[in-house]
Amino acid sequence: MDEKLTVTIDSNFAPTHDLTPLAPRAAPLDMPRQVLEHAARPSPFEMVSRLFLRNV
Amino acid sequence: MRTSRIVGISFALLCMVAAAATLAQAGLNTGFDVWDGASVLLIAITTGWLAWGAAQAFIGLPALAPAPRTTLMSGHFPATAILVPICNENPVEVCARVQAMRQSLARAGVPADFAILSDTSDPDALRAERAALASLFDPTDGLNTVYYRVREDRRGRKAGNVEDFIRRSGGNYTYVVLLDADSLMEGEAIRHLVARMEANPGLGLLQTLPRIVGAATAFGRAMQFSASFHSPVFARGLARMQGPAGPFWGHNAIARVRALAQCCGLPELTGPPPFGGTILSHDYVEAALLVRGGWQVEMDPRIDGSFEEGPENLLAFARRDRRWCQGNLQHIRLLNAPGLRKWSRFVFFQGIVSYLVSLAWGAFLIVSLLAAATAGAPNYFPDAYQLFPVFPDDRTFQIVALACGVGGLLLLPKLAIYAESVVTGRAQQFGGTLRALGSVLAETLLTALIAPLMLMYQSRAAAEVLSGRDGGWPATARGEGRLGWIEGWRAGRWITLFGVAVSIFVLRAAPDLVVWLLPVTLPMVFAPFLITVTSWPVLVGAFGVPQETSLPPVVADYRRNLARGTDPKGTADGAIVRAA
Numbered sequence: 323m324d325e326k327l328t329v330t331i332d333s334n335f336a337p338t339h340d341l342t343p344l345a346p347r348a349a350p351l352d353m354p355r356q357v358l359e360h361a362a363r364p365s366p367f368e369m370v371s372r373l374f375l376r377n378v
Numbered sequence: 379m380r381t382s383r384i385v386g387i388s389f390a391l392l393c394m395v396a397a398a399a400t401l402a403q404a405g406l407n408t409g410f411d412v413w414d415g416a417s418v419l420l421i422a423i424t425t426g427w428l429a430w431g432a433a434q435a436f437i438g439l440p441a442l443a444p445a446p447r448t449t450l451m452s453g454h455f456p457a458t459a460i461l462v463p464i465c466n467e468n469p470v471e472v473c474a475r476v477q478a479m480r481q482s483l484a485r486a487g488v489p490a491d492f493a494i495l496s497d498t499s500d501p502d503a504l505r506a507e508r509a510a511l512a513s514l515f516d517p518t519d520g521l522n523t524v525y526y527r528v529r530e531d532r533r534g535r536k537a538g539n540v541e542d543f544i545r546r547s548g549g550n551y552t553y554v555v556l557l558d559a560d561s562l563m564e565g566e567a568i569r570h571l572v573a574r575m576e577a578n579p580g581l582g583l584l585q586t587l588p589r590i591v592g593a594a595t596a597f598g599r600a601m602q603f604s605a606s607f608h609s610p611v612f613a614r615g616l617a618r619m620q621g622p623a624g625p626f627w628g629h630n631a632i633a634r635v636r637a638l639a640q641c642c643g644l645p646e647l648t649g650p651p652p653f654g655g656t657i658l659s660h661d662y663v664e665a666a667l668l669v670r671g672g673w674q675v676e677m678d679p680r681i682d683g684s685f686e687e688g689p690e691n692l693l694a695f696a697r698r699d700r701r702w703c704q705g706n707l708q709h710i711r712l713l714n715a716p717g718l719r720k721w722s723r724f725v726f727f728q729g730i731v732s733y734l735v736s737l738a739w740g741a742f743l744i745v746s747l748l749a750a751a752t753a754g755a756p757n758y759f760p761d762a763y764q765l766f767p768v769f770p771d772d773r774t775f776q777i778v779a780l781a782c783g784v785g786g787l788l789l790l791p792k793l794a795i796y797a798e799s800v801v802t803g804r805a806q807q808f809g810g811t812l813r814a815l816g817s818v819l820a821e822t823l824l825t826a827l828i829a830p831l832m833l834m835y836q837s838r839a840a841a842e843v844l845s846g847r848d849g850g851w852p853a854t855a856r857g858e859g860r861l862g863w864i865e866g867w868r869a870g871r872w873i874t875l876f877g878v879a880v881s882i883f884v885l886r887a888a889p890d891l892v893v894w895l896l897p898v899t900l901p902m903v904f905a906p907f908l909i910t911v912t913s914w915p916v917l918v919g920a921f922g923v924p925q926e927t928s929l930p931p932v933v934a935d936y937r938r939n940l941a942r943g944t945d946p947k948g949t950a951d952g953a954i955v956r957a958a
Contacts, residue, residue, distance in 0.1 A: 344527070353545050359715065
């Protein structure tokens with residue numbers, strides 16, 4: 323850890339300073355959302371609607 | 379692997395058909411009616427499930443080849459983080475565990491970091507957590523840095539917690555060891571896991587079989603014994619059948635960060651809970667997604683030095699089971715997920731059936747009772763002009779054969795595992811041949827006594843989920859080993875009521891069945907008593923396991939650290955609770 327802190331605790335167990343520097347160092351990774359559901363099939367009514375109302 | 383799958387499925391189908399045919403024959407003897415049809419269907423489902431479990435044990439009887447001896451290049455240890463997700467946990471215990479694992483890692487010379495990933499929400503619990511963990515952030519610590527972060531947006535529960543780490547900091551590491559808040563792993567075990575991952579670049583995740591430690595009550599110790607004595611054999615069977623499309627149980631496993639990032643960004647399912655929303659049993663889904671992405675997922679029961687704690691009483695077990703029930707039944711939505719391997723779909727199917735089968739047993743019981751109650755008096759003279767009476771055919775033979783078959787499927791795997799332990803000398807680790815036999819028999823008796831209670835809890839859970847009731851994912855209260863009489867009564871009174879109602883119904887409608895049903899109705903009637911008494915501590919000699927006779931160093935260190943720790947204060951509602 324780059325930034326070590328000595329944490330002091332008050333009588334209410336409350337840390338007297340921010341603990342954010344204790345967080346793991348940032349090194350972002352992309353994590354794409356997986357597809358687990360098939361795209362919902364349009365109902366016959368929706369298909370007819372699309373056919374006739376596509377330019378509306 | 380393929381042969382094991384074919385053998386296991388064929389055995390289950392064979393037993394299923396045999397049970398259905400036996401009951402159908404009994405029905406045909408007396409005129410096949412709608413009740414007989416329902417009984418045949420239900421016995422086929424329930425027996426098939428029992429046989430599938432038995433097949434796993436039989437396939438797991440032969441020992442696996444020794445684990446591969448893999449070593450890491452000297453001076454090179456890939457960047458590894460040990461993730462400890464916590465949520466309103468007992469912080470003193472968390473601190474003691476991390477400290478114990480750090481000691482073990484130091485002995486093994488393993489330079490892995492820890493990341494304590496907190497989803498704790500209660501401000502008091504958070505203050506106590508920060509205070510208790512402060513000692514871990516000692517600037518003089520050597521190889522193993524401890525990081526700590528608190529997540530404010532707690533989306534996705536535990537899977538979301540880990541995902542957040544991968545997204546923000548995953549680029550720092552090659553591997554992550556995934557733990558639960560109550561997990562313990564030896565440094566040498568972690569070194570072995572890393573070496574196995576290094577030796578096989580296609581391996582995405584390697585799951586260990588954690589041994590249960592620290593059980594004190596009759597229920598907890600019976601489970602601990604079963605997990606140590608029976609589970610390795612079942613796990614070997616599972617490993618043989620699953621091959622590189624193995625399971626992930628959510629903790630005590632190592633994963634390749636690149637594989638997790640590539641495949642395990644879980645979506646929210648459309649629609650409301652219990653079937654939509656956050657994926658609850660995320661581990662099965664992550665394993666299936668890794669396999670879909672071309673990664674191998676393996677489970678190896680030979681890896682030593684992996685431990686966890688288990689529920690200490692039936693109530694805690696049932697509470698955990700309610701969550702798992704909802705999580706597994708949610709997988710109904712994923713059976714048709716695009717691109718999954720057939721085996722991954724089958725694993726989902728197994729998980730779903732494991733909860734629906736309780737409903738099937740309950741329905742079988744009810745159908746059998748209704749069939750007996752609605753059966754008319756035998757007609758000895760069906761024809762108008764008949765000299766001699768016609769006696770109805772006796773169904774006793776078929777019913778006894780069926781009972782023996784079902785009993786055999788329940789008992790034979792345990793007896794076979796006991797025989798295996800005697801032949802291989804494994805029984806010596808459990809106190810010798812006689813003591814191991816005593817433990818097996820006591821565990822079987824206890825399991826038989828609480829089986830009707832588990833049936834009731836599981837049936838209720840499955841019925842609740844199927845009716846659309848969301849149980850959420852509440853944390854399990856810990857430190858609640860021994861239950862009082864009032865708690866036991868509250869937890870079991872509805873089962874007592876049901877047991878009494880069934881007994882009265884049977885006495886009036888089908889008195890011949892009273893004796894046959896006693897193994898089910900008696901435990902139900904005495905449910906509060908059983909729930910309470912099995913939560914009492916028992917002598918350490920009962921249900922002895924190897925990890926007690928020779929305490930693993932990491933467990934010994936944990937207990938020492940805990941004894942030096944202070945009482946947790948300021949935890950939410952005064953309860954000590956753990957993350958799922």
